[in-house]
Amino acid sequence: MSFESELRNRLHGAARRADAESDYYEETAVADNVITRRRAQRRNRAAVLVSAAAVLLIGVAVPAIAGRLPAGAPVAGPAPVSSAAQQTGEPPSATNGPEPTPSSATSSPPASSGARAGCPSSGESIPAGTNSKPTIDVDGDGRPDTAFFSEQPGAQNGFTFGVRTASGGVVRSSMGLSGSPVERSVLFADVTGRGEVIALASDGRQVQLWAVSTCRLIPVQNAQGQQYTFDLGYSGYGTGVGCADADGDGTRDLLGLKLVTDSGGSPTSVERTIIALNGPHAANGARSIVPAPTAAEAARAGSITCGDLTMAADGVSSGH
Amino acid sequence: MSEETDESFRWFVVAHRRSLLRSALLLTGDRGHAEDLVQTALLKSYRHWDRISSRGEPVAYVHRVLVTTSTSWWRRRSATEQVMDTIPDRAAGPDQQRDDELLQALRTLPPRMRAVVVLRFYEDRSEAQTAELLGCSVGTVKTQTSRAMARLRELLSAAPTEREAVRQ
Numbered sequence: 001m002s003f004e005s006e007l008r009n010r011l012h013g014a015a016r017r018a019d020a021e022s023d024y025y026e027e028t029a030v031a032d033n034v035i036t037r038r039r040a041q042r043r044n045r046a047a048v049l050v051s052a053a054a055v056l057l058i059g060v061a062v063p064a065i066a067g068r069l070p071a072g073a074p075v076a077g078p079a080p081v082s083s084a085a086q087q088t089g090e091p092p093s094a095t096n097g098p099e100p101t102p103s104s105a106t107s108s109p110p111a112s113s114g115a116r117a118g119c120p121s122s123g124e125s126i127p128a129g130t131n132s133k134p135t136i137d138v139d140g141d142g143r144p145d146t147a148f149f150s151e152q153p154g155a156q157n158g159f160t161f162g163v164r165t166a167s168g169g170v171v172r173s174s175m176g177l178s179g180s181p182v183e184r185s186v187l188f189a190d191v192t193g194r195g196e197v198i199a200l201a202s203d204g205r206q207v208q209l210w211a212v213s214t215c216r217l218i219p220v221q222n223a224q225g226q227q228y229t230f231d232l233g234y235s236g237y238g239t240g241v242g243c244a245d246a247d248g249d250g251t252r253d254l255l256g257l258k259l260v261t262d263s264g265g266s267p268t269s270v271e272r273t274i275i276a277l278n279g280p281h282a283a284n285g286a287r288s289i290v291p292a293p294t295a296a297e298a299a300r301a302g303s304i305t306c307g308d309l310t311m312a313a314d315g316v317s318s319g320h
Numbered sequence: 321m322s323e324e325t326d327e328s329f330r331w332f333v334v335a336h337r338r339s340l341l342r343s344a345l346l347l348t349g350d351r352g353h354a355e356d357l358v359q360t361a362l363l364k365s366y367r368h369w370d371r372i373s374s375r376g377e378p379v380a381y382v383h384r385v386l387v388t389t390s391t392s393w394w395r396r397r398s399a400t401e402q403v404m405d406t407i408p409d410r411a412a413g414p415d416q417q418r419d420d421e422l423l424q425a426l427r428t429l430p431p432r433m434r435a436v437v438v439l440r441f442y443e444d445r446s447e448a449q450t451a452e453l454l455g456c457s458v459g460t461v462k463t464q465t466s467r468a469m470a471r472l473r474e475l476l477s478a479a480p481t482e483r484e485a486v487r488q
Contacts, residue, residue, distance in 0.1 A: 003473050004441065011442040014419035015342035018351060031333035034362045035326055214330060279335035 028214065116140040119169025119215035126164050133316040135188045138197050138212050139165045147188055147316045159318055161186045161201060162217060173210065173217040175201055185317035188212070189306030191243050191254045196277060198254065200241055200304055202311060205234045207241055207304055211280060220282045228282045230256050233302070243306035246272050246288055252307060259301035267298035329369050332378055333362065340386055346438045347390040349427035361386040387439065387453055391431045425475040429468055436464040437472070
C-alpha cells in the first residue's frame, strides 16, 4: 500500500473514531446555541448603536442648550449615558436594563446535558373520539408522550396523526387517502436511542417515513425528492421495517426488510437494507442477507418494528 | 431570521455537523479546538444562511468557512496558545494510539500545509479545488503536498507503533 493510501485510511479512521459519541440532541442543541448567539450579537449591536447615538445627541444638544442659558446659570455636564431608557429619565428596570452579553446568552444548557424543554403548549387537545396511546418521549424532555390517530371522513387528507407531548404541545400531520382498505397506524420510535425520533405511518400497503424535529413532523425525502416509503410486500421491494445494528458499529440502524421465501412459502433469507438517515433525507445504504432466518426473524421481517417496539403493540391506529 | 431559516439551519447542523467535526479535528488536532472551530464556522455561516441555502450549496460553503477560519485562527492563536499534547480520557488501544500519533504528526505541520493534507487526502478534493479553497495556486498545493508527505512519512515511520510493526 502506498503511503498516500495509508495516510488516507488513517485520516478517515481517526476522524471516524473521534466522533462516535455525537448524537441528535447534541446537534440540535449546537444549532440552537448558534442561533441564540447570533440573536444576542444583533441585539448587542443595536444597543451599542442606540447608546452611541444617545451620546452623540447629548454631546450636541447640551452645549447648544448651555449656550442659550444666561451667564452664571448652572450647566449640567455630559453625564455618562449607557442606555436609551436613562435618556428618557425613566428608572432602570428589568425590562430596559442592559442587553444580555453574548457570554450570558450562550449559557444555554450544555449540549449533552440530557433532557430538553418539551414542545411548547399550544392549548390544543386531542379531539374526542381519537385513538391515542402512550408512546416514547418524542420531544426529549424526559417524559413519555401520547400518540394519536384520527380519521376525518370527507377531508382531503383523511387521517391525522401525531403526538401530544407531556408539556402540552401538539405535533401533527396528515396522511392522504389511498385505496388500502385496512386501517392506518403510526409507530413513533427512537432509531438510535439518542433522540433520532421517527414516525412510521402505515396504510397497510406501505409505510411512510417521517422525522420529528423541533416539534414538527417532517416527511423524510428519498434521493428523488419524494417521501421515503417502505414496501409491505405489494411492490416486491420489501416486506417490513425494523431497527437493529446491522453494520456492527454499535449504533442501531433503520432497516428496510425483505423476507425471501421459496416456492413453498418457507422463509429462506431476510434481506436487510440500512436506511441512512440524514436529517430530512434518507438514502439506501449497505445491504446484508440473513440466511436461514429463525421463525422470529422471519416474522419480524414481515412487520413494522423498531427495537422492542412493534406497530401491533405500541403503534396507534385509526381503528376502523 | 425567519422560523424557516432557523429550521433549515437546524437540519443542516443535524445532518452535517459530524462531518464538519471530523475535518475540524484533523485541521486542529484537538477535539476541544475542533468543536470551537465548527461552532465558529457555523456562526459565521448562519449570518448569511438565507443566501447560502438559496444557492443550494451550503455544505461547500460551510466547509470553506471552516478551512479559512482554521488557518486564520491558527495564526492568531499560535502567538498565545498551542496544543502540546492531549490527555487521553480512556485507555489507549492500538487504534487510539495510531490516531494520536497521526494527530500529533499533523499538529507539527504549518496550518496551511495541514489544511492541504486534510483537503487532499481526507476530503478527497482535487489539487484545483484545494487551491481554490485556500486561495493559492495549484503549484503551491503541489509543493505543500510534497513537503507534507515527506514530513509525515518521516514522523509516522518514526512513531513507536510503526517501529514495533516493522520489528514484527
